[in-house]
Amino acid sequence: MPLKKAIMPQWRFNMKRIYEPWNIGTMKLKNHTFMAPMSLGYESQDGCINEKMEAFWLTRAKNEVGCIIMDATSVDPKVPYLGNTLCFRDQSSIERFKTFTDKIHETGCKIIPQITHPGPESISSFFGIPPMAPSVYLNSMAQKTRELKKEELPGIIHQYATASKQAKEAGFDGIELHCAHAYMLLGSFLSPLRNKRTDEYGGSLLNRARLLFEVIDAIKKECGQDFPIILRMSGSERDPQGNTLEDMKRLIPYLEEHGIDCFEISGGTQYERCNKIIPCHSESEFTNLFEAREIKKIAKVPVITVGKILDPQLMADVIERNEIDGVVLGRSLLADEAFVKKAMKEQYDDIAPCTGCGIGCVGEQTKRHPASCVINPRAGREEELVWNKTADPKNILIAGGGI
Known part of the structure; x- marks a missing residue:
């Protein structure tokens, strides 16, 4: 059965x-297409752009993606998200960007960076510094957080x-603010699952949104x-004790009043519903x-959305x-860097489907380890694997993908 009949609807x-x-x-x-931030581990140790990252994103840009949302970029170089987190460390790094x-x-x-403070998700604990959070709890790495004092905010x-x-x-066209998944600093402050504060930054929905x-x-x-701001938020945390869709709908007018230019809707939390953040094959498209x-x-x-978008039609x-x-x-552009161009x-x-x-x-x-893709061996190796079209094409059947 041809691929189109197997995975694509037949109506126009x-x-x-x-x-x-x-x-x-x-x-x-x-x-109207965007590339999602995925924190793939291609960063340099100094948190700046390098040839690997440049080739990765430039390849997608050349294949008609409308806007690239660059990986998580920490507002504090001393508080990394992953081992080599992007950041604007100094004037030299700004010039490289x-x-x-x-x-x-x-x-x-x-292109816009995803601006964030890793907060509770920082790996600072490996340097003897407890990760900071709205309240004391165990983070996604089972490390105890430190409650931020009001005067630190x-x-x-x-x-x-x-x-x-x-x-x-550095020439970026705007920014994305990360405030989703009860995750990182803003997301954890907004979520009742993580924010147990009793001051004006905790309690009610509007208090949790104050920061x-x-x-x-x-x-x-x-x-x-x-200078546009896109806000990434969970449309629902999909947890009985978490933020609901109605909570988020209530917040929308306030966020617009403060100047948000676009909402990117994700869902779930990093803790209870991670399968909604990175939907596997059992999750619906x-x-x-x-x-x-x-x-x-x-x-x-405008409202945009993310999460297992595979079908171009x-x-x-x-x-x-x-x-x-x-x-x-996200992963659609990992599996096929020309997804958008082919769809156009x-x-x-x-299209090589995720x-x-x-x-x-x-x-x-x-x-x-740096991310890769079992569908696309070029992912993350665009500057190494340059494929030229043969002058003598052949019809070849590949039986099995090796997954």
């Missing part, structure tokens, strides 16, 4: 709108504003209203579409129906 979707130009705030995008963003822009693609807010200003100086509001305000003050649709109904700014259809405004592709040309049979196995992307990272 309208493919037009997804590949048309549009705006997020002042950022003009050539189409500027050279990189210039190359991305030459392709017509936009203004300094962290300033770090967010400074990192965002550095991103602007997020103050961070947004500081970034807008430092970078200006014309478009994992977070329901929550994104509901938020789209009330939001005044289906993703085009939800955009055409105005159910959401953009799709954020309706070359569906030529199977959701998680072996190379997630599995290698759990071993502290």
